[in-house]
Amino acid sequence: MDLNYLLQLFISGMTRGSIYALIALGYTMVYGIVQLINFAHGEIYMIGAFTALIVATVLNMTGMPGIAVFAIAMVVAVVYSAAYGFTMEKIAYKPLRNAPRLSALISAIGMSYFLQNYVLLAQTSDFVSFPRLIPKFRFLEGLGGMLSSTQVIIFLVTAVVMVLLTLLIKFTKIGKAMRATAQDKTMALLVGININQVIAVTFVIGSAMAAVGGVLISSHVGQINFYIGFIAGIKAFVAAVLGGIGSIPGAVLGSFVLGLTESFGTGYISSDYEDVFAFIILVLILIFRPSGLLGKSQKEKI
Amino acid sequence: MSESILDAKNVTMNFGGLRALNDVSMTIRQGEIVALIGPNGAGKTTFFNCVTGVYPPSAGTISITPPGKSPEVINNLLPHVVTEKGLARTFQNIRLFQNMTVLENVMIGRHARLKAGILGAILRDGSTREEEQKVIHDSYEILKKIELEKYVNELAKNLPYGAQRLLEIARALATEPFLLLLDEPAAGMNPKETGHLDDLIVRIRDTEKVSIFLIEHDMSLVMRVSERIYVVDYGQLIAEGTPAEIKRNPVVIKAYLGEEVNA
Amino acid sequence: MNKLIPELKKSFVTALWFAFLTFPILVIKVNTVRNSILWRWGNLAAVFVLTMALSYVWRRLLEKRARGERLFDLSGLVPAKLRGIELKSVFAQKKNSRAALAVLLALAVLFPFVAGMYQTNIVTTALMYVILGLGLNIVIGLGGLLQLGYAAFYAVGAYTYGILNTRFGLSFWIALPLGAVLATIFGIILGFPVLRLKGDYLAIVTLGFAEICRIVLENWNDFSSGPSGISQIDRPPFFGIKLSVPQSAIYLYLITLALVVVTVFIVRRLENSRLGRAWEAMREDAVASEAMGVNLTIAKLSAFALGAFWAGMVGVLFAAKTTFINPASFTLMESVLILCIIVLGGMGSTAGVIVGALVIILLPEYLRAFTQYRMLLYGSILVLMMVFRPGGIIRKVRKSYVFKADGQVEGAGHE
Numbered sequence: 020m021d022l023n024y025l026l027q028l029f030i031s032g033m034t035r036g037s038i039y040a041l042i043a044l045g046y047t048m049v050y051g052i053v054q055l056i057n058f059a060h061g062e063i064y065m066i067g068a069f070t071a072l073i074v075a076t077v078l079n080m081t082g083m084p085g086i087a088v089f090a091i092a093m094v095v096a097v098v099y100s101a102a103y104g105f106t107m108e109k110i111a112y113k114p115l116r117n118a119p120r121l122s123a124l125i126s127a128i129g130m131s132y133f134l135q136n137y138v139l140l141a142q143t144s145d146f147v148s149f150p151r152l153i154p155k156f157r158f159l160e161g162l163g164g165m166l167s168s169t170q171v172i173i174f175l176v177t178a179v180v181m182v183l184l185t186l187l188i189k190f191t192k193i194g195k196a197m198r199a200t201a202q203d204k205t206m207a208l209l210v211g212i213n214i215n216q217v218i219a220v221t222f223v224i225g226s227a228m229a230a231v232g233g234v235l236i237s238s239h240v241g242q243i244n245f246y247i248g249f250i251a252g253i254k255a256f257v258a259a260v261l262g263g264i265g266s267i268p269g270a271v272l273g274s275f276v277l278g279l280t281e282s283f284g285t286g287y288i289s290s291d292y293e294d295v296f297a298f299i300i301l302v303l304i305l306i307f308r309p310s311g312l313l314g315k316s317q318k319e320k321i
Numbered sequence: 322m323s324e325s326i327l328d329a330k331n332v333t334m335n336f337g338g339l340r341a342l343n344d345v346s347m348t349i350r351q352g353e354i355v356a357l358i359g360p361n362g363a364g365k366t367t368f369f370n371c372v373t374g375v376y377p378p379s380a381g382t383i384s385i386t387p388p389g390k391s392p393e394v395i396n397n398l399l400p401h402v403v404t405e406k407g408l409a410r411t412f413q414n415i416r417l418f419q420n421m422t423v424l425e426n427v428m429i430g431r432h433a434r435l436k437a438g439i440l441g442a443i444l445r446d447g448s449t450r451e452e453e454q455k456v457i458h459d460s461y462e463i464l465k466k467i468e469l470e471k472y473v474n475e476l477a478k479n480l481p482y483g484a485q486r487l488l489e490i491a492r493a494l495a496t497e498p499f500l501l502l503l504d505e506p507a508a509g510m511n512p513k514e515t516g517h518l519d520d521l522i523v524r525i526r527d528t529e530k531v532s533i534f535l536i537e538h539d540m541s542l543v544m545r546v547s548e549r550i551y552v553v554d555y556g557q558l559i560a561e562g563t564p565a566e567i568k569r570n571p572v573v574i575k576a577y578l579g580e581e582v583n584a
Numbered sequence: 585m586n587k588l589i590p591e592l593k594k595s596f597v598t599a600l601w602f603a604f605l606t607f608p609i610l611v612i613k614v615n616t617v618r619n620s621i622l623w624r625w626g627n628l629a630a631v632f633v634l635t636m637a638l639s640y641v642w643r644r645l646l647e648k649r650a651r652g653e654r655l656f657d658l659s660g661l662v663p664a665k666l667r668g669i670e671l672k673s674v675f676a677q678k679k680n681s682r683a684a685l686a687v688l689l690a691l692a693v694l695f696p697f698v699a700g701m702y703q704t705n706i707v708t709t710a711l712m713y714v715i716l717g718l719g720l721n722i723v724i725g726l727g728g729l730l731q732l733g734y735a736a737f738y739a740v741g742a743y744t745y746g747i748l749n750t751r752f753g754l755s756f757w758i759a760l761p762l763g764a765v766l767a768t769i770f771g772i773i774l775g776f777p778v779l780r781l782k783g784d785y786l787a788i789v790t791l792g793f794a795e796i797c798r799i800v801l802e803n804w805n806d807f808s809s810g811p812s813g814i815s816q817i818d819r820p821p822f823f824g825i826k827l828s829v830p831q832s833a834i835y836l837y838l839i840t841l842a843l844v845v846v847t848v849f850i851v852r853r854l855e856n857s858r859l860g861r862a863w864e865a866m867r868e869d870a871v872a873s874e875a876m877g878v879n880l881t882i883a884k885l886s887a888f889a890l891g892a893f894w895a896g897m898v899g900v901l902f903a904a905k906t907t908f909i910n911p912a913s914f915t916l917m918e919s920v921l922i923l924c925i926i927v928l929g930g931m932g933s934t935a936g937v938i939v940g941a942l943v944i945i946l947l948p949e950y951l952r953a954f955t956q957y958r959m960l961l962y963g964s965i966l967v968l969m970m971v972f973r974p975g976g977i978i979r980k981v982r983k984s985y986v987f988k989a990d991g992q993v994e995g996a997g998h999e
Contacts, residue, residue: 056784069609076614077621095608102605111967114646118974121730125927128920129966136960141610141627148616253791253916260788291803298792302777305789309780321366321375321412321871373875404877412875418868421861422982429865433877435858439886442857443850453857454993461987474984496877 027165028286029279034170034239036278037177041232042255043262043270044184045104045225051201051265052221054120058127059107060229061252062134063100065245067230068149068237069138071096075150089152089238096230103134104226105219113215131249138245146244149237169239180231181271184224188267193220201265257301263314272312276300323351325386326500326532327372327408332381334367334556341367342378343556349500351388354526354533356547358540358567360576364556365536366413369502373410374403387499388530405433409498411489413505413536419478423469426477426488427460430495460495466528467491467521483514490521494529501525503535507542515542522546544568552576591640598639599632606631649972692841696834704833708905710945711840712898715847717925717937719894722851724923725932726860727887728867730787732919733774733794737767737892739801739914741899746814746909747807756820760900767896768889775888779881791916801911813910817903836905843901844938847894852934854890856983863887864932928969930976939977 042064049057071092078088111130115123156168188194200207200217208214236251237243254277262273277297284296304312327349334342342364349355357365371378377397386392387407395403409430418426435456441449464470467487472480477488486506493501506522507515523546526533537543543550544564552560552567554576560567567573610631613622696704716738723731741763748754748762778789801808808814819832820839827835854860862883865873874880903909921944929940947965951958969977985993 073608073612073614076616114971121927122970122974125924126967126970129963132959132963295796295799298796301792302789305785306777321370400874401877401879410875416869416872418865421864429861429876432862437858442854442859445853457993
């Protein structure tokens with residue numbers, strides 16, 4: 020067996036997994052708190068990528084160094100995606116807090132259509148190339164091109180985001196409020212937690228992470244269009260369910276399982292069936308563990 | 322003494338490391354009204370769940386003897402099969418079909434006693450039509466017995482709380498059980514409604530020829546209607562006897578009050 | 585008037601927020617090839633003015649909704665003479681509702697002979713979605729099983745006819761039941777592994793199955809001709825006579841209409857049967873329904889199977905109508921579209937599903953005047969409908985009964 024090839028597939032799987040994780044976390048956090056499949060979450064990721072593209076192109080003309088442009092574009096993208104996530108929640112989900120769950124799902128689907136076509140009309144339907152912003156790191160040359168500098172940035176940024184998220188959820192006041200709300204909304208309300216605020220913050224954080232994922236993957240792949248959010252959204256949703264939807268470590272684990280499965284499946288079997296591997300692993304895992312890898316099996320009290 | 326219809330022998334139920342029931346044995350005889358009491362979390366509902374097939378017990382056997390039939394073990398049967406065999410239950414946290422009408426709720430109870438399949442439903446042949454007419458009629462008659470007929474076309478969720486509890490009983494009766502298991506039928510009822518429930522339970526036993534096994538926290542109700550009482554605490558059976566015996570039993574008093582009472 | 589200032593302030597803040605929000609995407613247009621930037625300040629002004637007005641309307645509507653008022657009072661449009669008459673009570677009488685249905689059906693039959701081929705084709709498509717909606721309504725609306733892979737069964741039907749017709753010359757009328765039966769079998773096969781799954785887990789697994797089917801169709805060239813699809817599928821012949829294209833459009837319209845009538849008839853009967861009640865009980869409370877004697881395995885599998893049946897049938901129709909099929913017609917968005925139909929129309933309600941299908945399919949067609957904005961509008965309409973009428977356009981009315989003193993049924997109210 021070619022060890023080099025194996026390692027390469029592993030790295031590429033981990034790269035995919037990192038991106039999926041950044042999006043899946045938003046899915047799973049929102050689900051944990053409002054039990055809503057936020058179908059439009061992928062669109063937020065797409066908007067992040069587009070915002071970064073626009074900012075980066077404008078800044079590139081000023082002759083700023085690439086890595087600085089990258090950093091600024093990332094920050095602006097995060098701010099804007101968070102703002103879109105916040106606004107989306109206010110318009111399409113908040114009024115539906117007490118409506119049947121399917122109504123909220125349809126509303127999310129409507130929002131997804133809206134945002135896709137908004138970007139399509141305001142920008143373009145074509146693929147646009149994303150500027151190369153991350154310079155080639157010298158120290159990677161020794162590895163014989165096994166690891167690109169973009170991949171290094173992806174791993175670093177994902178790791179930092181995960182650590183920050185963990186700290187936020189474990190140790191801050193809002194993190195505690197989020198955990199309490201996820202456990203029992205009524206009780207959280209009774210002990211004085213502002214549910215609306217918790218939900219809004221959850222959307223903001225989830226959207227910000229999706230934007231990070233959007234900017235990273237766009238730099239990696241090199242081109243974007245208005246439709247990238249939809250596919251990424253479905254994959255991330257699969258990852259979140261695989262890990263046990265509502266569970267934060269589950270979303271991360273699910274994402275890496277999914278990324279590696281896809282990478283090894285396409286590498287060793289056939290690249291035509293890339294998405295089939297994703298769904299087969301999902302179906303298999305759910306048949307044997309109906310609440311996902313780390314999801315708590317919800318024993319109903321009878 | 323009449324013959325037994327439900328025999329639970331040495332029933333144990335473990336949830337992971339937690340032992341919810343430990344070696345519990347109980348017997349219900351035909352025509353009896355028996356109560357199962359105990360502090361919260363003692364394992365009463367768990368026992369009901371084991372009997373009705375919600376989960377199979379970890380150890381022990383549960384067998385039934387339907388009137389006029391031979392005994393059989395029901396340990397590993399699914400809930401709907403247990404219902405077909407003639408055991409019916411209500412739920413402590415009301416579980417009605419909220420968005421269906423009161424009549425439809427009772428009609429669902431008739432499910433196991435009807436035959437129509439997919440083809441019958443589509444072709445609506447003579448026998449299916451007859452069956453449908455009959456189920457509507459029968460369900461209405463059951464509602465009349467429980468005095469819920471004025472709500473017949475209401476959605477279940479729009480009923481007052483007490484009426485919802487009664488509808489659970491009506492729905493269970495519609496399955497034609499020989500043993501009716503009531504899980505806290507008086508919970509949330511006002512004293513007037515509870516008093517009415519007393520009569521109803523006794524009347525159901527007398528007119529419908531069903532035996533009744535009930536979990537209840539309202540001691541005055543338990544003492545008035547039941548002929549025998551089982552007491553569980555921490556998953557253990559701690560006492561059995563007539564209401565008068567249970568009232569005097571020091572172990573029971575201790576379980577309820579948490580200390581020895583010098584009577 | 586003292587309310588005016590705070591209202592203006594609120595609108596102003598909202599408008600500012602949206603101006604900020606839309607700034608990069610609506611104002612700046614970059615050309616990454618030529619590295620040039622186009623600044624579109626006009627858009628910013630438009631967004632500001634529009635959101636200023638819309639935010640006021642939005643707040644008023646939300647207030648009305650909170651007070652439980654009608655959003656738009658249309659009673660002024662009804663002539664004074666008719667105001668006292670309740671439509672519901674008129675149609676509650678069987679005689680009247682039957683007559684209305686007969687008139688409606690007659691109009692529907694005449695429609696293709698009056699309208700042009702374009703219109704006929706659009707309405708045929710809408711009618712196909714009526715059947716799809718009614719089928720999926722069995723699974724989701726009645727059974728409460730969130731199935732997101734419905735398009736797969738639709739594909740089974742379409743490929744059954746496509747492959748058997750082009751390779752073996754199988755006729756439409758044999759393929760129609762065959763496609764439906766094959767889809768049913770598929771429904772049952774898919775049903776088994778997902779019996780234990782609930783809610784959203786069920787949704788994602790059914791979605792996964794459908795995607796697997798689609799990708800297999802896309803890649804298994806020998807079987808399905810891959811992404812290029814199967815073309816030159818026969819239109820249904822009229823008793824052996826080959827029809828011209830416009831004739832064939834009318835013929836297919838009439839076949840579809842007939843199948844809609846059959847579907848409505850059968851679905852209504854299923855709904856009001858022992859099985860239909862079991863489905864609804866399962867949706868309301870699976871644990872309680874099981875305790876009442878409902879066999880959940882049978883209830884779930886039969887809901888999947890009967891839902892898939894109609895999808896398979898419409899698949900055959902679809903292949904016969906377009907004469908060309910490829911995997912792109914059976915994506916997740918297709919399943920989602922059908923889901924939108926039943927939720928928008930009114931879950932569980934037959935009339936609602938019919939209206940939902942007509943609205944969802946015809947609306948984008950007639951919005952073509954706004955060609956490029958139509959999907960944008962479509963998305964907004966979905967959101968607005970859900971916010972202001974989450975129960976759908978037509979809500980399900982449950983059957984009610986009147987009893988005589990002796991307990992005999994005196995009459996039954998209808999939907």
